[in-house]
Amino acid sequence: MSNVVPRVGWFAVAIVGAIALGTVALSRGESINAVWLVVAALCTYFIAYRFYSLYIAEKVLRLDPLRATPAMRYNDGLDYVPTNRYVLFGHHFAAIAGAGPLVGPVLAAQMGYLPGTLWILIGVVFAGAVQDFTVLMISTRRDGRSLGDIIRTEMGPAAGGIALVGVLLIMIILLAVLALVVVKALAGSPWGTFTVFATIPTAMVMGIYGRYIRPGRVGEMSAIGFVLLMSGLIFGQHVSQSPDLAPLFTYKGETLALIIIAYGFVASVLPVWLLLAPRDYLSTFLKVGTIIALAIGILVVMPDLKMPAVSRFIDGTGPVFSGSLFPFLFITIACGSVSGFHALISSGTTPKMLENEVQGRFIGYGGMLMESFVAIMAMIAASVLDPGVYFAMNSPAGLIGADVASAAHVISGWGFVVTPETLSQVAQDIGEKSILSRAGGAPTLAVGMAQIFQGFLGGKAMMGFWYHFAILFEALFILTTVDAGTRVARFMIQDLVGAVVPSFKATQSWTNNLAGSALAVLFWGYFLYTGVIDPLGGINTLWPLFGISNQMLAGIALIMCTVVLFKMKREKYAWVTLLPTTWLLICTLTAGLQKVFDSNPAIGFLAHAQKFGDALAQGKVLAPAKTAEEMSRIVFNDYVDVGLAAAFVLVVLSMLFYGVIAIRKALASPQVTAVEVGGGEVGHA
Amino acid sequence: MHERVKHLYNRFKQTARLMVGLPDYDNYVEHRRTTHPGEPIMNYEEFFRERQLSRYSGSNGRIGRCC
Numbered sequence: 169m170s171n172v173v174p175r176v177g178w179f180a181v182a183i184v185g186a187i188a189l190g191t192v193a194l195s196r197g198e199s200i201n202a203v204w205l206v207v208a209a210l211c212t213y214f215i216a217y218r219f220y221s222l223y224i225a226e227k228v229l230r231l232d233p234l235r236a237t238p239a240m241r242y243n244d245g246l247d248y249v250p251t252n253r254y255v256l257f258g259h260h261f262a263a264i265a266g267a268g269p270l271v272g273p274v275l276a277a278q279m280g281y282l283p284g285t286l287w288i289l290i291g292v293v294f295a296g297a298v299q300d301f302t303v304l305m306i307s308t309r310r311d312g313r314s315l316g317d318i319i320r321t322e323m324g325p326a327a328g329g330i331a332l333v334g335v336l337l338i339m340i341i342l343l344a345v346l347a348l349v350v351v352k353a354l355a356g357s358p359w360g361t362f363t364v365f366a367t368i369p370t371a372m373v374m375g376i377y378g379r380y381i382r383p384g385r386v387g388e389m390s391a392i393g394f395v396l397l398m399s400g401l402i403f404g405q406h407v408s409q410s411p412d413l414a415p416l417f418t419y420k421g422e423t424l425a426l427i428i429i430a431y432g433f434v435a436s437v438l439p440v441w442l443l444l445a446p447r448d449y450l451s452t453f454l455k456v457g458t459i460i461a462l463a464i465g466i467l468v469v470m471p472d473l474k475m476p477a478v479s480r481f482i483d484g485t486g487p488v489f490s491g492s493l494f495p496f497l498f499i500t501i502a503c504g505s506v507s508g509f510h511a512l513i514s515s516g517t518t519p520k521m522l523e524n525e526v527q528g529r530f531i532g533y534g535g536m537l538m539e540s541f542v543a544i545m546a547m548i549a550a551s552v553l554d555p556g557v558y559f560a561m562n563s564p565a566g567l568i569g570a571d572v573a574s575a576a577h578v579i580s581g582w583g584f585v586v587t588p589e590t591l592s593q594v595a596q597d598i599g600e601k602s603i604l605s606r607a608g609g610a611p612t613l614a615v616g617m618a619q620i621f622q623g624f625l626g627g628k629a630m631m632g633f634w635y636h637f638a639i640l641f642e643a644l645f646i647l648t649t650v651d652a653g654t655r656v657a658r659f660m661i662q663d664l665v666g667a668v669v670p671s672f673k674a675t676q677s678w679t680n681n682l683a684g685s686a687l688a689v690l691f692w693g694y695f696l697y698t699g700v701i702d703p704l705g706g707i708n709t710l711w712p713l714f715g716i717s718n719q720m721l722a723g724i725a726l727i728m729c730t731v732v733l734f735k736m737k738r739e740k741y742a743w744v745t746l747l748p749t750t751w752l753l754i755c756t757l758t759a760g761l762q763k764v765f766d767s768n769p770a771i772g773f774l775a776h777a778q779k780f781g782d783a784l785a786q787g788k789v790l791a792p793a794k795t796a797e798e799m800s801r802i803v804f805n806d807y808v809d810v811g812l813a814a815a816f817v818l819v820v821l822s823m824l825f826y827g828v829i830a831i832r833k834a835l836a837s838p839q840v841t842a843v844e845v846g847g848g849e850v851g852h853a
Numbered sequence: 854m855h856e857r858v859k860h861l862y863n864r865f866k867q868t869a870r871l872m873v874g875l876p877d878y879d880n881y882v883e884h885r886r887t888t889h890p891g892e893p894i895m896n897y898e899e900f901f902r903e904r905q906l907s908r909y910s911g912s913n914g915r916i917g918r919c920c
Contacts, residue, residue, distance in 0.1 A: 245880060249876045251871065386869075386870055440906065445908070652909060
């Protein structure tokens with residue numbers, strides 16, 4: 169009898185979820201309410217968490233509540249601390265939530281909200297959350313060791329080395345593309361630029377306060393920082409309207425790129441307490457707070473989705489990103505449904521703080537479900553915009569022209585009717601000169617968020633404030649990532665180069681510090697700058713590369729998980745990781761090869777290089793290049809991108825090769841060969 | 854009721870601090886007292902600095918945040 173109530177309850181959740189999903193998927197021609205999307209997502213998450221994650225916990229991984237976790241065995245009150253699961257969930261979520269799940273869905277909305285939403289939901293249940301959860305448990309059973317370390321012991325030193333090079337490549341492309349998102353959001357926007365620049369002195373004031381005045385008072389520091397941040401935001405409007413001040417904060421993309429590159433270098437050399445740490449506090453709290461506010465906003469305002477369920481651009485001719493639905497929709501969404509980067513977090517600090525093995529399910533699987541919900545909210549924010557406005561913001565100037573009249577004309581021609589007046593009006597509402605061709609996701613998301621927030625806080629007069637608040641929120645944590653990421657890249661470079669030149673390894677040396685930072689900044693700065701001057705708008709070129717690299721890392725992590733399951737002699741259940749591995753490998757390899765070899769110059773780098781190379785040979789200059797020199801630079805950049813895409817494909821293939829070898833060895837062995845620690849009762853050692 | 858609110862507030866504070874890489878200080882002191890009696894215990898300021906440096910030192914390729 170006692171079983172009946174929960175069963176009826178779960179049955180009801182399944183029915184409600186099915187109805188909501190059906191409404192989302194089948195409605196055509198009329199706009200539907202965003203709440204349907206929220207309900208469909210939540211029901212999917214509840215069912216997946218209750219049944220599938222429990223299956224993985226009990227049958228596949230056999231989590232054992234009696235097995236001591238690293239936090240229990242090495243408790244030191246610092247790194248290894250048994251932590252309440254809700255507190256740890258907050259820590260883990262704050263670490264995995266970033267710009268990726270916000271930007272990807274916004275770009276993917278060009279195909280309509282349906283394809284992206286379906287992949288966000290299916291992907292998280294069968295790939296993303298499975299990866300995060302499994303890696304977390306594998307690392308927990310190995311003293312909380314890192315992904316690279318685990319690959320080395322379970323798959324051999326060569327596989328470990330290749331994985332490390334892969335991670336470094338991802339870091340570089342990630343930093344470039346995130347910095348590009350900021351550049352795209354701030355170019356020509358004095359209000360945004362002033363507000364974001366103001367975060368630097370703000371962070372320094374906080375840093376000095378927390379170091380010398382009231383050491384370690386994180387709450388007080390953050391409160392001071394928040395007040396200064398909001399003052400900067402409000403004063404920013406004054407700056408943008410002042411004829412004297414506005415020009416001081418109005419920059420072209422190229423200049424902003426150079427400023428961010430210089431900033432990245434300086435910030436990674438400065439002591440952490442002065443700039444990085446305080447800004448990290450601010451951005452973390454602002455990020456989590458804004459995500460919660462956005463969820464409340466959507467539920468209170470209940471906006472209608474104006475984007476069609478499926479747009480005509482599923483054929484791959486869309487202006488926002490090139491390439492057809494398969495594989496590029498999956499590559500574009502990336503982090504919101506499966507993110508390889510999470511494998512680094514799940515094998516980082518979180519496994520050292522798990523109180524009990526069985527809580528890994530809530531933190532690993534549950535944390536990723538939450539991240540996926542952020543992606544769903546980003547999809548909603550992009551879809552509440554008028555599609556005409558969405559395409560005006562996300563199409564490159566080369567396609568829609570540089571003024572509202574031509575943009576409205578071209579976009580209406582695509583079937584998304586919009587008037588020039590609407591485009592000017594939106595720009596005026598948000599306090600900007602123009603909204604045309606502001607690719608990169610952040611501005612689109614900001615307009616969507618402003619539209620939702622003004623619905624319950626402040627009305628239309630507050631649109632400008634909320635728009636710039638949203639820009640600030642994204643720029644703040646992106647810049648924190650750029651800063652922290654440059655530092656990590658620097659240590660990785662020092663490690664790799666140090667293998668050849670041992671003296672380069674000493675991280676305390678100032679010469680090494682400067683040289684390592686300069687190299688790290690140079691690498692991502694190069695891709696950032698080429699992105700800014702890219703004729704297709706940069707995001708178009710760099711985001712797929714980032715997506716491929718991120719999904720590639722997920723593929724690597726899942727190959728490792730599969731190998732470990734075979735080595736544990738749990739091959740009967742290996743389909744759980746084998747299924748997403750196969751899908752990710754198919755996606756990344758297809759996308760990688762298309763980026764290199766596709767005959768369409770909008771997709772394939774070689775075709776693009778050939779187009780410009782041929783024109784150059786005939787003495788012609790193709791737009792947007794203005795000189796023969798610019799032409800040859802475009803050709804050169806194409807070849808660099810070819811090299812990068814090819815490197816990703818090679819990394820994936822070699823990991824697959826080592827994975828197959830390890831699995832065959834495991835199958836041939838009659839015993840468990842996984843290298844775990846602290847088995848106790850379970851008995852694998 | 855009062856106890857419950859206080860407990861929730863403490864959990865909230867712990868969560869917010871751990872989000873930026875700062876574990877519970879009282880717990881650290883308690884741990885040092887019980888398992889390493891007589892050995893030195895960092896004061897809060899030292900503890901704060903040690904944790905801050907360790908979060909961003911990036912040693913052994915540790916990455917504390919995501920895209």
